[in-house]
Amino acid sequence: MSELNLILLGPPGSGKGTQGERLQADLELPYYATGNILRAAVREQTELGKQAKEYMDRGDLVPDEVIIGVIAERLGTHEAEDGFILDGFPRTVGQAEALAERMRALGRRITAALLIDVSDEEVIRRLGGRRTCPNGHVFHIEFDPPEKEGVCDVCGEQLIVRDDDKPEVIRHRLEQYREKTEPLVGYYDERGLLERVDGTGSPDDVYESIRALLATLRMEEEA
Numbered sequence: 001m002s003e004l005n006l007i008l009l010g011p012p013g014s015g016k017g018t019q020g021e022r023l024q025a026d027l028e029l030p031y032y033a034t035g036n037i038l039r040a041a042v043r044e045q046t047e048l049g050k051q052a053k054e055y056m057d058r059g060d061l062v063p064d065e066v067i068i069g070v071i072a073e074r075l076g077t078h079e080a081e082d083g084f085i086l087d088g089f090p091r092t093v094g095q096a097e098a099l100a101e102r103m104r105a106l107g108r109r110i111t112a113a114l115l116i117d118v119s120d121e122e123v124i125r126r127l128g129g130r131r132t133c134p135n136g137h138v139f140h141i142e143f144d145p146p147e148k149e150g151v152c153d154v155c156g157e158q159l160i161v162r163d164d165d166k167p168e169v170i171r172h173r174l175e176q177y178r179e180k181t182e183p184l185v186g187y188y189d190e191r192g193l194l195e196r197v198d199g200t201g202s203p204d205d206v207y208e209s210i211r212a213l214l215a216t217l218r219m220e221e222e223a
């Protein structure tokens, strides 16, 4: 497979970030997680962060025009030449259309949109125990605990509970997902790009499914 241009799709808390980190380490491709990019912008109080903060705090999506340029710019860089992993983008049909246009302009195509499938009950369990560090590394107090409580295994930073992981905000994020992002399942399916991954096993089990799927895609391309 000449290049691997992957999209991670799925409800909040389905494990996109968890699997994205593994894919990034394994495939050595740039990993663009819009949630992480936006949270860093909020912390650094940049113009982007100021525009995004109130939407994120409420669990709403930031407007398309705010986020599309952020990703379009990265896809044209040298580091993304051999492929990329997108997590949390696109999240609306408008964003998907903008991504398709950007890929056409670059003479490239999306390899696959991987949908990580989990139930709402599982999402609530997962987000309720999530801990993250300021650099976006993800843990769970029960399912994926750090070696030392409250400290990131990767960068040693203190772990925190994300502001949008409060129960009422989680519910709103799920509603936003159903209304605005779930239509992308049909969008990518119609284009032959959707691959479903059962997200209910352990993080290692889910990753094994993703690896198997990527191996199949490679074999299909070479056949």
Ligand code: AP5
Pocket (backbone or CB within 6 Å): 010, 011, 012, 013, 014, 015, 016, 017, 018, 019, 034, 035, 036, 038, 055, 056, 057, 059, 060, 061, 062, 063, 067, 087, 088, 089, 090, 091, 095, 126, 127, 129, 130, 131, 138, 139, 140, 141, 143, 144, 164, 173, 199, 200, 201, 202, 203, 204, 206
């Ligand atoms: P974002 O950060 O992208 O949030 P999200 O999509 O809601 O996804 P999460 O980060 O909550 O979950 P995840 O699927 O990555 O799961 P994780 O691996 O952490 O976006 C935040 C906000 O930014 C949005 O609400 C919006 O305002 C804005 N935004 C971002 N992109 C945007 C866009 N394109 N357009 C507009 N607005 C945008 O896992 C969750 C927990 O479960 C962890 O604790 C983990 O350890 C655990 N876990 C993971 N896998 C498993 C497993 N298999 N078994 C058990 N536990 C597991």
